[in-house]
Amino acid sequence: MLKEITAMKPLSVATAACLPLALCLLPAAPALADPARSATTDALTVATFNASLNRDSPGQLLDDLATSGNTQASNVAETIQRVNPDIILINEFDYDANSAAVDLFRTNYLEVPHNGAQPVTYPYSWAGSVNTGVPSGFDLDGDGSTSGPSDAWGFGKFPGQYGFVVYSKYPIKTDQIRTFQNFLWKDMPGALLPTNADGSGWYSDEILQRFPLSSKTHADLPVDVDGTTVHVLAAHPTPPSFDGPEQRNKKRNFDEIRVWSDYVANRADYLYDDKGVKGGLSTDANFVILGDYNSDPLDGDSYPGAIDQLLTSPRIVDTMPTSQGGPSEAKLQGGANLKHKTDPKYDTGDFNDDPRPGNLRIDYVLPNTGTQVDEAQVFWPTRDDELFRLTGLHPFPTSDHRMVWTKLRFPAAEPPAPEQPNPGDQGQAGPSGAGKSGKLANSGTHVGLLGMIALTAGLGGALLIVQRRARRRRA
Template identity: 55%
Template sequence: MRTPLAATVAAALALSVPLMATPAFSAPAEKPAAATASEKSQQETLKVATYNASLNRNFEGQLVQDLSTPDNVQAKAVAEVIQMNQPDVLLINEFDYDSEHRAADLFRTNYLEVSQNGQDIAEYPYVYVAPSNTGIPSGFDLNNNGVVSGGDDALGFGLFPGQYGMVVYSKYPILEDQVRTFQNFLWEDMPNNAMPEGWYTDEESAILPLSSKSHWDVPVQVDNKAVHALVSHPTPPTFDGAEDRNGRRNHDEIRFWADYVSSFKKTSAYIYDDNGSFGGLKAGERFVIMGDQNADPLDGDSLDLAIDQLLDHKRIQDPLPTSKGAVEAAELQGGANATHLADPAYDTADFADGAPGNLRADYVLPSRNLVVEEAGVFWPTQGEPGSELTGVYPFPTSDHRLVWVDLKK
């Protein structure tokens, strides 16, 4: 049996597809981190949030350019949403990656640490950024349209390397030496995978990663105990054909975390990280699965039961966050929302401009050995404080809403 990492390296060299370097960390802000940690230790809860903030741009370097001044209207609104909610650990999806991590630092210094409309600033001394598969040319015709070019033939859809990336901000120390990334794990190396039969050639399968962006295990030290932020952003289960290659990849990107946190070592034994270490999360570890999973339990286009792999998992609990704004939006918009099976109170994404209607796409799912105090979706009803930040299409921030969970420390 071939060695997965060795095969990946060989294929990448043959095709001139760059394997990404070891992820790097943005340096902590120059402020008394010890004082920040002391202040946080006095709190009784840990607030964890995920937010697909749509801070993606059309060309490489545009996000850095937009964040270089404190005047970008969308970034100011996104920062205000974050300041109103004040999560302790925050994942932002759709945040373009740059190798020098300038965008992550600029958003912190020019927006989060500047009061937006009188809100308290949000200080995050710790930031984690790493590469994304999006926009990296594969060298193959992955969509089988007869042409090798464009975002649809990249390792993950994107018009340039790093588009639609992600970033983790934390008020608690990130345990840098314990972070694991899985950007280069090959889809074909997942046992009993859902890859479409006959769609990819052997050569294509040998270089195609499972993750359309990346999967990260980012441990955060909270009062001398680690909480693992398991973050990702599976591909949307659409924009394909009858072969359902994106729906199948979405299913297996979600399954990755289900296997990673399994109580049975055999279930996760196949997993290898970008440093070549095998296996999943150890039994008894505390974790929170976070991100835009692009899958609703009952509605939308995801493969049947895709998100149930997490929602029904023995080690995972679902806090079922809700909002009144989502209910109001579904009633006002009608359309596909009127035929949905799920309760609209659980929706986290406003797709009023598209066919699927509003869906539950974004999740914060803690391990069962963590105690949930409260949970919610930041989706105010019209006229409530913050409703001008969520708005209606075209949105002032994003078509997704911030989802948060308060955990007992």
């Protein structure tokens, strides 16, 4: 290359005068992509787990977590450590106003090794108040009494029972959290409010003026994943069971699921959060729906189409996590499982098989369309696996639910637009005509060593060299 350059004739005065103009007329080489930025986020492991860390009386969970010796809590922590999710929703985790249980579980269990599993650290967490166990003062179940867990706004023996918590390795944007604990069921257009056999409403107008749709709460938690916001949409709809011909629980479950279906699909103008702000997510937002939704697409007691509101939404990816333990247990346990339509490899809950409902798929991790799914699993080992001790058989050592986890790559936030050079600012550094970056103004071509050498060569040779330089930058 140097021989080619030194053999060229010196520029004439006229040619040299034309060279700056000729250089400016060359096609600009495209700016190189930042190798540190890709079209997606790094792989993010996201999980949901109904861990059955609920207790029969207030304060009991705090007592159990105050030391590191609770066997069930240790099993829950080890299960989490084995998967090591970046973000996890834990359903059925009793709520207390000071989040003391959240901190105790983190310190005494998650950050302590279990049976060779490494500790996991979550600097960020969130737990909010829920409707379970909050007395309504009304006879909601029609048994003639206004007290008891079925007469609470969400089934529960005390306020906060069956709550949930989100742990995260990434910052939660606490100032942008939205909750929907107080949204009234009657305010959902076309709500499936239960009715009596004669068509009259199961609930009086007085009750409906206070009846919240969410049996716990629905929470939108924006998480900052290296500059990309992912909305964690957490909920735990009521089971579609334990009711009569009015189907009050089935219909409530359906509409609780519908909240997120509308929220992510630009159909939530009616929805107001607990601060009075209306509306749902923008259609270009990243999100992941997490939780125990108590609804199987084909089996169980759900109102028809309940979970399909999410699974068939064009805004949502059904990650379809699988396990080896699910099919094995369905076959070994038999009963209702033998008549199920859902493939047992998708099951996430181990329930009564005789007479019913059998094992079901009811726990979900559902990201937005455009998300890359690298892996999706249900933590359900087979009986010959050493880790089967964490799932086991009834009475379960940990929970009747199985952790569901996926490894996801969300569409990354767009990088800031590059600053356009000011035509009037020729800069202080670099050769004449170059800005502060060492680039020719309004050009993507760097002025490097070869460009300087070209100034001593003939015009044709100079153009040839610079063009070759530009072509290499495109490669």
